[in-house]
Amino acid sequence: MRFTRPALGAVGAVGAFGLAELVTRTGLVDNEYVPPASTVLWRAVRMCGDTEFLTQVGGTVRVWLTGLALATAAAVALGLVLSAAPWLNRAARLVVELLRPIPSIALIPLAVLTFSTAAKSETSLVFYAATWPILINTLYALRDVDPVAKDTLRAFGFGTVPILLRVSLPSAAPFVLTGVRIAASVGLVVVVSTELVAGTGEGIGGFLMQSQSGGGQPDYMLAGAVWAGVLGLLATGVFAAVERRAFRWHGAGTEAEA
Amino acid sequence: MLEITDLTHSYGDHTVLEKTSLTVPDGELVSIVGPSGCGKSTLLRCVAGLISPVGGRVVLDGTPIDGVPDGLAVVFQDYSRSLLPWLTVRDNVALPLRRRGGSKAERRAAAEEALSSVGLHGAGRRYPWQLSGGMQQRVAIARALAYRPSLLLMDEPFGSVDAQTREDLEDLVLKVHRDEGMTILLVTHDIDESVYVGDRVVVLGRDPGGIRAELEVKLPSPRDQISTRADPDFVRLRTEVSRLVRGAGALEVPSEAAAEPQKESEPREEDTEET
Known part of the structure; x- marks a missing residue:
C-alpha cells in the first residue's frame, strides 16, 4: 500500500493531464480561450519566477492563514464553552444552524462596508466561513470524550478545568484538526472568490481578474487557477502529515504488540 | 476505616442498591461479588464519590464522602479507555502525581518505580496502545500504586484479559496488598477470583440490590494459584459463594433472595451505563 498510493495518484494526475491535452489539441475546444494543458502548465512553472505574481500569492496566503488561525482559536474556545454549559449549547444551536449555511460570498458587501482595508x-x-466546520467538529468531539477517561482523573481528584485540558481537549484534537483541514479548503475558496468579486486587484483572485481583462490571457488565467489548486493541495498535505505524526495514537485502539 | 451506612441508589425508577451497609477496616482486601445488575459498580462509584447516592452515607476515616475523597485510586475494567493514549506509559502513571506536588523528575522517578513493581521495567517510554491488554492493565495498576492511595477501588479489573494474565494480575494485587497494606475493594463477577484474592467476600444480590452475605476467607497467605485453589477450604467457600450468587440459597440467605428466581436476560440500567 505504501508504494501504490502515491504511484496511483501520479497515474491519475498524468492521466488527467493527458486527457486535457488531448481535448485541447484535437480542437474539441477553442484554443483561443482554452490553451493546451501543456501550455498552461509551462506558464504556471514560469510564473514561479514572477515576483509580482508571487507577491499576490503571498497576499492570498496571508489572508487565508490569518483567517484560518483566528477561526481555529475562536471556534475551539467557543466549542469548549458551549460543551461545558449544555443549556448554552442548546440555546446556541439554532443560531449556529441558521448562520452556518449563509454563503460567505453573500456577506462580501457587508464586509467591504465594515472594514477599511481589503485584507x-x-x-x-475567511474567518466566518472557516469557523463553522471547526466549531461543529469541536462540539461533536467534546461530546464523545470517553467518560471512563474523565472518571479516572476525577477519581484521582482532578477538577473540571484540569480534566478539560488534560483529557477532553487532547482527545478532541484529531477531530478539531479534521475540522481545520475542511475549513482550510473552504477558506481558500472564500479568499479567492472575495478577491475576484471585491475587485481590488489583490491576491490570486486579483491576478485572475487582470488576466481576463482586455481580451484576456487565458494561459495566465488558468495557470493562476492551477496555483490556487496547488495551495489547497499543499494545505491538505500538511494537515494530513500533522495528523499522522501528532495523532499516531488516534485510532491505534487496543492494537497489541506481538 | 470505611463505613458505608444504609446506602441507597437508583437510576430512574430502578433501585440498584437498597439500604446497604458495610464496614471495612483499614488494610482489608474485600471482594464484592454478585450477578450483573446487582449494583456492585454503583457501590464502588458511590465510595469513589463519582456519583452521589440517593440515600445513606459513606464515611472514610471519619470524614463523610461528599465528592471524591483524598488518597483514593480507582482501577477500571476498561484499561484501554482509562489510560490516555497520547501520553507515554510513564506519563500516564506520573499524571495523577501532579495532585501530590513534587518536581517533574520526582514524579517520573516515582512512575518508573511503580512500573518496575508491576513488572513493567523499561516500558515507560512506550505508548499504552503498543502494549498487550494485560500489560495495559498493569500500567493502570501502576498508576494507582504510584499515587500511594490509602483506599484502592478496583472495578472488575481483570474482566477483559485472558485467563493466564488474569491469574498473574490476581497475584500482583495480592503482592501489592501485602507490600503496601492499603485497603482494597475489588468488584468482580468471578466467584473463584473473589475467594482467591479476598480477605472477605461480600455477596451482593439484586431486586433489590444489597448485601446477601459476608464470608470470612481464612486461607493461608501467600496464596498460590495451584495449591490454594485445590485447598478444601477454598473449594467449600467458592461453592458457598456460588450458591449465594445464584440465589439458590444457602441457609443464612435472606428468604427474598432465595425465593426470587434470577432474570438473566433482563437488561439493567447499570449494565448499559457501564458499556
Whole structure:
C-alpha cells in the first residue's frame, strides 16, 4: 500500500493531464480561450519566477492563514464553552444552524462596508466561513470524550478545568484538526472568490481578474487557477502529515504488540 | 476505616442498591461479588464519590464522602479507555502525581518505580496502545500504586484479559496488598477470583440490590494459584459463594433472595451505563 498510493495518484494526475491535452489539441475546444494543458502548465512553472505574481500569492496566503488561525482559536474556545454549559449549547444551536449555511460570498458587501482595508474584509470572511466546520467538529468531539477517561482523573481528584485540558481537549484534537483541514479548503475558496468579486486587484483572485481583462490571457488565467489548486493541495498535505505524526495514537485502539 | 451506612441508589425508577451497609477496616482486601445488575459498580462509584447516592452515607476515616475523597485510586475494567493514549506509559502513571506536588523528575522517578513493581521495567517510554491488554492493565495498576492511595477501588479489573494474565494480575494485587497494606475493594463477577484474592467476600444480590452475605476467607497467605485453589477450604467457600450468587440459597440467605428466581436476560440500567 505504501508504494501504490502515491504511484496511483501520479497515474491519475498524468492521466488527467493527458486527457486535457488531448481535448485541447484535437480542437474539441477553442484554443483561443482554452490553451493546451501543456501550455498552461509551462506558464504556471514560469510564473514561479514572477515576483509580482508571487507577491499576490503571498497576499492570498496571508489572508487565508490569518483567517484560518483566528477561526481555529475562536471556534475551539467557543466549542469548549458551549460543551461545558449544555443549556448554552442548546440555546446556541439554532443560531449556529441558521448562520452556518449563509454563503460567505453573500456577506462580501457587508464586509467591504465594515472594514477599511481589503485584507481585513477578506480575512473576516475567511474567518466566518472557516469557523463553522471547526466549531461543529469541536462540539461533536467534546461530546464523545470517553467518560471512563474523565472518571479516572476525577477519581484521582482532578477538577473540571484540569480534566478539560488534560483529557477532553487532547482527545478532541484529531477531530478539531479534521475540522481545520475542511475549513482550510473552504477558506481558500472564500479568499479567492472575495478577491475576484471585491475587485481590488489583490491576491490570486486579483491576478485572475487582470488576466481576463482586455481580451484576456487565458494561459495566465488558468495557470493562476492551477496555483490556487496547488495551495489547497499543499494545505491538505500538511494537515494530513500533522495528523499522522501528532495523532499516531488516534485510532491505534487496543492494537497489541506481538 | 470505611463505613458505608444504609446506602441507597437508583437510576430512574430502578433501585440498584437498597439500604446497604458495610464496614471495612483499614488494610482489608474485600471482594464484592454478585450477578450483573446487582449494583456492585454503583457501590464502588458511590465510595469513589463519582456519583452521589440517593440515600445513606459513606464515611472514610471519619470524614463523610461528599465528592471524591483524598488518597483514593480507582482501577477500571476498561484499561484501554482509562489510560490516555497520547501520553507515554510513564506519563500516564506520573499524571495523577501532579495532585501530590513534587518536581517533574520526582514524579517520573516515582512512575518508573511503580512500573518496575508491576513488572513493567523499561516500558515507560512506550505508548499504552503498543502494549498487550494485560500489560495495559498493569500500567493502570501502576498508576494507582504510584499515587500511594490509602483506599484502592478496583472495578472488575481483570474482566477483559485472558485467563493466564488474569491469574498473574490476581497475584500482583495480592503482592501489592501485602507490600503496601492499603485497603482494597475489588468488584468482580468471578466467584473463584473473589475467594482467591479476598480477605472477605461480600455477596451482593439484586431486586433489590444489597448485601446477601459476608464470608470470612481464612486461607493461608501467600496464596498460590495451584495449591490454594485445590485447598478444601477454598473449594467449600467458592461453592458457598456460588450458591449465594445464584440465589439458590444457602441457609443464612435472606428468604427474598432465595425465593426470587434470577432474570438473566433482563437488561439493567447499570449494565448499559457501564458499556
